[in-house]
Amino acid sequence: MASQENKFVRIIIIVTTISAAIMELIDTSIINVALNNISGTLGATLEDASWVVTAYAIANVIIIPLTGFLSRYFGRKNYYLASIIIFTIASYLCGTSSSLWMLVLWRFVQGLGGGALLSVSQGILFEQFKPEEKGIAGGIFGMGIVMGPTIGPVLGGYIVDNYHWALIFNINIPIGIAAALLTWKFVDKQPEEYHINRKAIPVDYTGILSLSIGVGALQYVLEKGQSEDWFQDETIRYLTAAAVIGIGLFIYWELHTKNPAINLRVMKSINLIGSNVLTFVCGFGLFGSVYLFPVMVQRVMGYTPTEAGLSMIPGALITIFAMPFIGAGLGKGVKPIYFVCAGFILFILHGYTSSLATAEAGKWWFTLTQVCRGLGTGFLTVPLLSQAVVGLEPKDMPYGISLNNMFRSLGGAFGIAIMNTYSTNRFATHRNDLISNLQGNNPLMNSRLESITHGMMAKGINPIAAKQAAVGNLDFIVSGQAQMQAYLDGFLLISVFFICTIPFMLLLSNQDMDAETRAKVAAAAH
Structure with a gap:
């Protein structure tokens, strides 16, 4: 009983x-x-x-x-x-x-x-x-x-x-x-x-407070910098200073205090530094693309929220199916670096292929890109965590794992903020470029305006109102095209980030883990 x-x-x-x-x-x-x-x-x-x-x-x-x-x-x-x-x-x-x-x-x-x-x-x-x-x-x-x-x-x-x-x-x-x-x-x-x-348990108030101020101020600068004209805005200038001071104080204090809230001393491992940089980029690419995709297909391509959500399922399902094989491979001694290399290639393909989409792209096009993202996520998540603790003492492994998870979350926060700011900036650029081509002596534009105007007049709208509506319709089309190009530029930026951080793979250790350590890491990873 x-x-x-x-x-x-x-x-x-x-x-x-x-x-x-x-x-x-x-x-x-x-x-x-x-x-x-x-x-x-x-x-x-x-x-x-x-x-x-x-x-x-x-x-x-x-x-x-x-x-x-x-x-x-x-x-x-x-x-x-x-x-x-x-x-x-x-x-x-x-x-x-x-x-x-x-x-x-x-x-x-x-x-x-x-x-x-x-x-x-x-x-x-x-x-x-x-x-x-x-x-x-x-x-x-x-x-x-x-x-x-x-x-x-x-x-x-x-x-x-x-x-x-x-x-x-x-x-x-x-x-x-x-x-x-x-x-x-x-x-x-x-x-x-x-x-x-x-x-008897010391509280690292200085470390906790400086981390909160530094990260919070930095995130505000990333989010609002574009709309507030960056350093032309007084608030942005003050918060940039707060971010630099807060993060700088946090790093200095955690390295010198006797009882740090987060033990940064484990970062003396070159392997852990490389792993954390790559993990940061993984979080940037994953959360950045997951933010961009549903917004793009809803605002530009007319998807409903349900359709946008369903379109992301292939990437998630492929991750579920891939993870057991990845775990089995790590358990049998396959070096994490092999999975990391494959994951980077897949994420680069995801970003580049997504950037080639058009407003008429079908769901199958995005299924391919989502599969690349899903496989890339599976190949990077646990293997990077496994790689991060290679060479660390057993007592330092929890700190290494904690820092690695923090860098993934931080990369995700940066990814959302930067994609938001970057796509807004690129929208303005593309819109200005498109409008500059719409001159009064452009025969194609005049032909399009006349076609729209005649169509509206045929519906009983008076000529003046029809002309104004045609101009508004053309402006809507231009804005849609600019918005689409801005989001596609965001996907391309993800690929660029991954390519630029490939050299950090050289910092990863080739040292292998014993079976017991692999088991501990696999448990901690989940």
Whole structure:
């Protein structure tokens, strides 16, 4: 009877942790297909609406590397339960937001709560399995972390097409309540949690505060620099200074303080530096392309949010199918660098092929590009994490893994911000170029205007109004073409970023890991 009860508790804990992790991951991608709808409903520009995505990413970047410290300070169960509650309450407040900036604020709070739902869930889940069953645990959790981004765009598209966008956040509420209750009832405290002496645990306030200020200020500069004319704006100048000082102080302090919140000393490993740079670019390409694609196909090609979400499924499915083979290859001793090289090639192909699309491109064209992205993601995610800890002492591996995850999240935040700014800038450039060709003596333009004008007059519109409508119609066409070219330039920029960072592969170590270390890394990766 006791055995059956233990199995029941084990199943409950597995379901709870996987559900919490999937819920957090869904929220990183579900919002992308709804940005167009949110910007219209709340009376904001798409560029401002992208803050809804970026605020969540910034909070994740700040909180993920701090989860180890927060778990020790508050106790893992207490911190995990509090994070679920914060995430759930913030989800409700996101759904009730009446302005864009209120939504951005609660998305940031939601991201702070969501940071633990992934990393702490992993530790709780793995405790339910024996050492020889860690591979099974990794497979279960790995499938969960891939399912989240897969479900997100499709679910988001369906909700936006059929209901109010607020439901995107409200669906978290029953899941969050259930997860909180099950965690409170069934997740046990660790032995050391009964004797936590918080006074004996030093809090690195300087490191935490400088990291928050530096990353937050830098993200604002990236997001608003283009619209505020960069350093012509006083706020941008002040926040650029705050970003430089904050990040500089954070690096200096973490390297010199006795008890750092994030141990940057492990970065003395050249291999880890190379791995983190490549991981940053991987996050940049993945999140940047996932941001660009649904916006482009909705605004330029007329896709519904549901169609935009469904178009992203091939990439996610190919990742799910590829990951077991990649994990098996790493387990058998295949060097991660081989997967990394293949992943870079696939991402370069994804960006370049996407940049060749036209407004008339069919769904099969984008299926090919999404497959390249999906395979590239699979070939880079776990292998780069495996490569990052090569050569590190066992005691330093958790810090190496934490930093690698932080660089991936930071790359994603940069990717969204830079794609947003870059596409806005390129839109203005392409529009000006196109308009410069529309001179009054251009026979093709005059012929097009006459054709549109006659068509409207045939519908009973008077000649003056028809002429004005024709000019407006032509302006709409020009704006659409400029917008399409701007998004395509964004995809090409992703390829350029990957190409420019290829030399960092030379920093990667050729040293192999033993079987035990590979098992630890595989577990931590999931």
